[in-house]
Amino acid sequence: MTTTATRPAQPAPRPRAAIAARTLRNDRWWLAPLLTVLGLTAWVAYATVRVFMQRWFFSEGPGYHYLTPFYSPCLVSGDIPKGCGPAAEFGTFLPHMWFIPFAALTLPFLLLFRLTCYYYRRAYYKSFWASPPACAVPDGHKRYSGETRFPLIFQNAHRYFFYAAVIISVVNTYDAIVAFHGTSGFGFGLGNVVLLVNVVMLWAYTISCHSCRHITGGRLKHFSKHPLRYRFWVFVSKLNGRHMLLAWITLGTLALTDFYVMAVSAGWFSDLRFVG
Numbered sequence: 020m021t022t023t024a025t026r027p028a029q030p031a032p033r034p035r036a037a038i039a040a041r042t043l044r045n046d047r048w049w050l051a052p053l054l055t056v057l058g059l060t061a062w063v064a065y066a067t068v069r070v071f072m073q074r075w076f077f078s079e080g081p082g083y084h085y086l087t088p089f090y091s092p093c094l095v096s097g098d099i100p101k102g103c104g105p106a107a108e109f110g111t112f113l114p115h116m117w118f119i120p121f122a123a124l125t126l127p128f129l130l131l132f133r134l135t136c137y138y139y140r141r142a143y144y145k146s147f148w149a150s151p152p153a154c155a156v157p158d159g160h161k162r163y164s165g166e167t168r169f170p171l172i173f174q175n176a177h178r179y180f181f182y183a184a185v186i187i188s189v190v191n192t193y194d195a196i197v198a199f200h201g202t203s204g205f206g207f208g209l210g211n212v213v214l215l216v217n218v219v220m221l222w223a224y225t226i227s228c229h230s231c232r233h234i235t236g237g238r239l240k241h242f243s244k245h246p247l248r249y250r251f252w253v254f255v256s257k258l259n260g261r262h263m264l265l266a267w268i269t270l271g272t273l274a275l276t277d278f279y280v281m282a283v284s285a286g287w288f289s290d291l292r293f294v295g
C-alpha cells in the first residue's frame with residue numbers, strides 16, 4: 020500500500036518590515052569604500068603619469084644598475100631618453116612613440132592581473148560601483164547580473180593572467196639581481212634593498228593568488244598522495260589569508276621603488292651606498 024506524505028501547512032512568510040531608512044547602520048561604513056577610491060585613484064594616476072613620462076626610469080653607476088618595475092622589461096631601441104639604452108636586457112623591438120610605454124609587452128598583463136584579482140574586484144565593486152558599498156547597505160543599482168554575462172564574465176580569465184604574472188615576477192627578480200652590478204662591478208646600496216623588498220612582496224602577492232591556491236591544491240582527491248603539493252598548498256593558503264594586505268603593500272612598494280629610481284635618476288638625491 021502506498022501512502023502520500025502530507026506536509027504540514029507552512030505559515031505564510033511575514034512581509035518585510037517597512038523601513039524607510041536606506042540603512043540602519045550608524046557607524047562609518049562609508050569610510051572603507053571612500054579610502055579605497057582615494058587610494059586606487061591616486062595610485063592609478065601616479066602610475067599612468069610615470070608610464071608615459073618616458074624619462075627617469077633607469078639609473079646606472081659604478082656599482083648599481085637600477086630599473087624601475089614600470090619600465091621592465093624595457094623594449095624600446097635607442098639611447099636614453101628616447102630608448103632604453105643599457106636598461107634593455109630583453110631585446111628592443113618596440114618603436115619610440117609617446118603613447119607606447121617602454122614596457123608595453125608586460126604592462127597590459129599586469130593591469131589585467133590586478134583588475135581581475137578577486138580582492139581588487141571586491142574592492143572596486145564596493146567602492147567605485149557601490150555594489151553594495153558595505154554589509155547591510157543597499158546596492159547602488161537596481162539590477163544585478165553578477166559575473167555570468169558580458170563583460171564581467173571575462174573576470175574568469177584571471178587564472179591565465181596569473182601565469183603571465185609569474186613570468187613577469189621572474190623578470191622583476193632578474194632586474195633585482197642585475198641591479199647589484201654596475202659599470203665597474205658589484206655594489207650594494209639602498210636602491211638594492213628597495214628593489215629586493217619590492218620583488219619579495221610581488222612574489223608574495225602573486226603566490227597568494229586564489230588561482231595559485233587552486234593550481235597547487237585543487238583537483239586532488241588525496242593530499243596524502245601528494246605531500247609536496249600539500250605543503251606548498253598550506254604555504255600558499257597562509258599567504259592567501261593576507262591577500263588583501265599584500266595587494267595594498269605591493270601597490271606601495273611598486274610606487275616607492277619607482278619613485279626611488281626616478282629620484283636617483285633625476286639627481287634629486289644620491290643612492291645611499293654600502294658597498295661599491
Ligand code: FES
Nearest residue numbers: 136137138228229
Ligand atoms: S586573486 Fe588576487 S591576484 Fe589572483
